[in-house]
Amino acid sequence: KLKDNTIIIVLGASGDLAKKKTLPALFALYRQSFLPKDCKIVGYARTKMEKDDFHKRATSYIKGTEDAETANQVEAFKELLTYVAGGYEDSESFVNLNKHLEEIEGNYQSKERNRIFYLALPPTVFIPVSKNLKEQCYVNPKSGVNRIIIEKPFGKDLDSARELLSSVKQYWTEDETFRIDHYLGKEMVKNLLVLRFANIAMSAAWDKNSISNVQITFKEPFGTEGRGGYFDEFGMIRDVLQNHLLQVLSILTMERPVSFAAEDIRDEKVKVLRAIPPIEREDTLLGQYVAANGKPGYLDDSTVPPNSVCPTFAATTLWIHNPRWEGVPFILKAGKALNEAKVEIRIQFKDVTQGIFKDIARNELVIRLQPNEAIYMKLNCKTPGLHTRAVPSEMDLTYKRRFSEIKIPEAYEALILDALHGDHSNFVRHDELDVAWKIFTPILHWIDGKNGPVPKPLSYPYGSRGPKEMDDFIKKYGYRRMADA
Numbered sequence: 001k002l003k004d005n006t007i008i009i010v011l012g013a014s015g016d017l018a019k020k021k022t023l024p025a026l027f028a029l030y031r032q033s034f035l036p037k038d039c040k041i042v043g044y045a046r047t048k049m050e051k052d053d054f055h056k057r058a059t060s061y062i063k064g065t066e067d068a069e070t071a072n073q074v075e076a077f078k079e080l081l082t083y084v085a086g087g088y089e090d091s092e093s094f095v096n097l098n099k100h101l102e103e104i105e106g107n108y109q110s111k112e113r114n115r116i117f118y119l120a121l122p123p124t125v126f127i128p129v130s131k132n133l134k135e136q137c138y139v140n141p142k143s144g145v146n147r148i149i150i151e152k153p154f155g156k157d158l159d160s161a162r163e164l165l166s167s168v169k170q171y172w173t174e175d176e177t178f179r180i181d182h183y184l185g186k187e188m189v190k191n192l193l194v195l196r197f198a199n200i201a202m203s204a205a206w207d208k209n210s211i212s213n214v215q216i217t218f219k220e221p222f223g224t225e226g227r228g229g230y231f232d233e234f235g236m237i238r239d240v241l242q243n244h245l246l247q248v249l250s251i252l253t254m255e256r257p258v259s260f261a262a263e264d265i266r267d268e269k270v271k272v273l274r275a276i277p278p279i280e281r282e283d284t285l286l287g288q289y290v291a292a293n294g295k296p297g298y299l300d301d302s303t304v305p306p307n308s309v310c311p312t313f314a315a316t317t318l319w320i321h322n323p324r325w326e327g328v329p330f331i332l333k334a335g336k337a338l339n340e341a342k343v344e345i346r347i348q349f350k351d352v353t354q355g356i357f358k359d360i361a362r363n364e365l366v367i368r369l370q371p372n373e374a375i376y377m378k379l380n381c382k383t384p385g386l387h388t389r390a391v392p393s394e395m396d397l398t399y400k401r402r403f404s405e406i407k408i409p410e411a412y413e414a415l416i417l418d419a420l421h422g423d424h425s426n427f428v429r430h431d432e433l434d435v436a437w438k439i440f441t442p443i444l445h446w447i448d449g450k451n452g453p454v455p456k457p458l459s460y461p462y463g464s465r466g467p468k469e470m471d472d473f474i475k476k477y478g479y480r481r482m483a484d485a
């Protein structure tokens with residue numbers, strides 16, 4: 001249930017994440033009447049700004065303001081917003097923020113007070129901010145709830161993540177903490193539970209007996225343009241594989257949870273992740289884009305250090321040592337500056353027994369997360385006519401067609417609403433993060449040159465499918481292109 005008298009405090013309110021994701025998501029919830037009664041939103045950041053200025057910035061990314069109804073709603077939404085300027089390290093600023101919050105709460109009818117702190121901030125200030133919030137802005141738990149929402153990067157390897165986690169934990173309990181991985185808010189990722197466990201036909205084929213290999217692919221058609229400074233410190237594996245793609249993998253492969261309760265789901269995710277050993281070098285392929293088609297290469301980005309060997313493309317193969325998945329390769333691959341925007345899961349099934357059919361295409365189940373959400377199954381079908389010839393065909397569940405009247409919510413809308421409800425199912429638990437880092441830390445240390453020479457990534461042209469070596473890499477794990485069938 002939503003709590004009345006809630007204030008959502010967006011820290012880092014003048015930054016990119018808040019402007020592009022957090023505030024538009026809050027508006028979307030507002031216009032669908034999903035915000036709690038009397039909810040207020042307070043922006044907080046270092047930049048000094050007048051209220052009007054903040055209002056303008058806070059709503060600049062809201063789409064559809066050209067229609068009169070939305071424009072009116074935006075005006076009404078602005079009434080919920082106030083802004084406080086202050087630093088992140090000094091406690092004075094937070095005393096000031098607290099005063100502002102108390103003023104708002106002074107107008108509430110009942111004594112109940114709930115505060116949700118959304119940290120749209122760089123990780124360098126996570127610790128001082130969580131400390132200051134706890135010490136200066138925490139409401140007495142007898143009067144209401146306090147929650148803190150934080151977002152990756154949670155450290156750079158196992159040790160730094162543990163340090164960060166335990167520092168934040170000094171102030172905020174696990175129950176009060178909501179760690180966002182926004183892929184968990186995506187419609188198709190949320191659908192995995194239903195697709196797998198509400199369909200006996202799927203459940204029955206979901207193992208090493210039927211499945212040959214799985215690919216989870218993330219493709220972006222743009223480079224790091226302007227964001228190279230941040231990116232170069234992290235690289236593709238930390239930016240996307242270790243969190244977003246691994247989260248998808250864990251839901252795709254976990255055992256059936258006993259209920260929808262957050263801890264039941266997260267227990268199963270942790271269990272399957274614990275069955276994955278650290279990634280081996282030979283199961284890894286790294287790439288970096290170079291200038292092509294009039295587009296700049298990674299090293300041409302002025303925010304990137306010259307000679308950087310940071311991977312902008314990475315493919316890694318993971319193995320799950322449990323009875324369901326022993327021997328099935330799970331290939332995670334992600335790249336920037338590729339030929340298209342696409343995120344998909346591709347499950348390739350094994351060959352049918354040869355005999356009456358020869359060289360027949362394999363079944364594939366494709367779950368497209370974005371864009372244009374869809375689930376389709378490649379099936380062999382007899383071509384109509386007076387002969388028996390099989391052709392690869394498709395059973396197609398494209399969301400735009402099947403659910404044309406429904407708007408698919410943005411991941412951030414879904415997650416903020418979950419946090420308002422206090423539901424942790426789609427947030428990352430501390431032990432999940434720990435095991436995710438265990439899987440990736442050795443390979444990351446190798447890439448960082450911590451135990452030997454730094455590996456040089458393969459080049460690929462901006463706008464291509466990635467390094468040309470990738471096709472052989474995938475083949476090595478048994479993936480067969482339909483055309484090869």
Ligand code: BG6
Nearest residue numbers: 182183220239240244343370411
């Ligand atoms: C972020 C990464 O976490 O996810 C970005 O830092 C990436 O580099 C983004 O572009 C992708 O998110 P989405 O929702 O656009 O697929």
